[in-house]
Amino acid sequence: MLNSYRVNIRFVLxxxxxxxxxxxxxxxxxxxxSIINKTLMSLTIVFVFIYYMSNFANSKLSRSILFLFLFxxxxxxxxxxxxxxxxxxxxxxxLAFSFFLFxxxxxxxxxxxxxxxxxxxxxxxxxxxxxxxxxxxxxEGLPSLTVSEGRKFYLFGNTNTxxxxxxxxxxxxxxxxxxxxxxxxxxxxxxxxxxxxxxxxVWAVTGMIGLFIFTIILVWKSNKYQLFLIYIGxxxxxIISSLFLIIFKLExxxxxxxxxxxxxxxxxxYRDVLWMNAVDMIKQSPLWGYGSFTQEQMEMxxxxxxxxxxxxxxxxxxxxMIALSFLILGLLYVSKFIIKSxxxxxxxxxxxxxxxxxIMWIAEPFISxxxxxxxxxxxxxxxxxxxxxxxxxxxxxKLELDEN
Numbered sequence: 001m002l003n004s005y006r007v008n009i010r011f012v013l014x015x016x017x018x019x020x021x022x023x024x025x026x027x028x029x030x031x032x033x034s035i036i037n038k039t040l041m042s043l044t045i046v047f048v049f050i051y052y053m054s055n056f057a058n059s060k061l062s063r064s065i066l067f068l069f070l071f072x073x074x075x076x077x078x079x080x081x082x083x084x085x086x087x088x089x090x091x092x093x094x095l096a097f098s099f100f101l102f103x104x105x106x107x108x109x110x111x112x113x114x115x116x117x118x119x120x121x122x123x124x125x126x127x128x129x130x131x132x133x134x135x136x137x138x139x140e141g142l143p144s145l146t147v148s149e150g151r152k153f154y155l156f157g158n159t160n161t162x163x164x165x166x167x168x169x170x171x172x173x174x175x176x177x178x179x180x181x182x183x184x185x186x187x188x189x190x191x192x193x194x195x196x197x198x199x200x201x202v203w204a205v206t207g208m209i210g211l212f213i214f215t216i217i218l219v220w221k222s223n224k225y226q227l228f229l230i231y232i233g234x235x236x237x238x239i240i241s242s243l244f245l246i247i248f249k250l251e252x253x254x255x256x257x258x259x260x261x262x263x264x265x266x267x268x269x270y271r272d273v274l275w276m277n278a279v280d281m282i283k284q285s286p287l288w289g290y291g292s293f294t295q296e297q298m299e300m301x302x303x304x305x306x307x308x309x310x311x312x313x314x315x316x317x318x319x320x321m322i323a324l325s326f327l328i329l330g331l332l333y334v335s336k337f338i339i340k341s342x343x344x345x346x347x348x349x350x351x352x353x354x355x356x357x358x359i360m361w362i363a364e365p366f367i368s369x370x371x372x373x374x375x376x377x378x379x380x381x382x383x384x385x386x387x388x389x390x391x392x393x394x395x396x397x398k399l400e401l402d403e404n
Contacts, residue, residue: 344392
């Protein structure tokens with residue numbers, strides 16, 4: 001009874017931590033939840049860092065955390081050089097490190113990891129179902145958030161923001177099934193179907209492309225060498241596509257025909273204007289960038305309040321080539337662990353997530369969810385073998401039961 005009570009307390013704690021790390025846009029805007037959100041976020045950061053400081057000697061940290069540190073350090077230094085360094089600039093860095101460290105802590109113990117993944121699975125079901133219900137109740141967007149025609153906002157924010165939450169949430173939910181029973185349950189396939197229904201209903205084209213890549217890689221059986229090629233290939237495609245579309249303005253009849261199927265043109269819904277404005281800015285400060293922008297500055301210089309709608313450009317604007325170099329070096333560094341994997345189903349799920357991220361980076365901003373995106377890529381890929389060992393434990397347990 002006491003052990004069960006402890007497990008329940010841990011689950012509630014992990015549920016609160018999961019909510020603090022992955023807080024939907026709508027909940028973040030509610031004044032009634034403002035104090036709760038800020039308190040949970042603060043306590044989460046303090047809790048994780050105190051734990052690691054008190055257990056530093058016994059902590060097993062992936063070396064990939066160095067690239068996360070250098071990436072954010074370059075952004076902080078860029079803010080310092082541009083006289084825009086304020087306390088709030090450290091919050092994204094603190095959240096990213098907290099999530100990295102807490103997830104790393106859970107990875108050291110299968111029970112802790114399953115408890116955290118189950119908490120995230122519960123949140124995922126709640127988020128996706130509530131968001132879909134809101135879409136059907138308010139087809140023109142939530143009245144309290146939607147302030148202009150054509151800009152529909154729901155639980156996750158605007159329609160294009162949805163996939164930035166869906167992909168990682170789906171990954172954690174699917175990962176729970178893989179490590180708990182060795183296979184993906186029917187409930188998660190239903191969750192994937194609801195995710196597709198969500199994106200089709202709001203017609204989020206970039207999100208559908210990302211979810212399509214996630215789905216294809218998830219169901220396509222691949223060995224570790226093929227997964228390595230998919231990871232590197234999608235990263236290269238992402239970089240080259242960005243270069244051609246932004247720098248060289250590649251015009252292709254084939255691409256135009258594909259975009260036409262989604263009622264899009266070669267401007268990518270006028271993203272080309274944002275890209276050109278961002279390039280003009282980057283040319284003036286290519287090495288260190290400009291640090292953080294206010295929404296007013298972003299709209300004035302780029303043409304959008306939040307980003308340039310290309311993750312590489314956003315990184316260059318904030319931290320220049322220095323920050324982008326640390327990002328790409330980190331992505332390349334962890335790729336070696338794919339080759340070292342054992343060939344179970346777990347790597348396919350992680351690489352599907354990474355690949356969808358890489359492709360969506362071409363036309364979408366990810367600054368707002370960077371604190372969970374980068375730890376997922378840098379940590380989970382580098383600790384694929386740990387995840388696989390937990391999955392192999394399931395087969396050992398089943399074998400022992402059969403023998404008995």
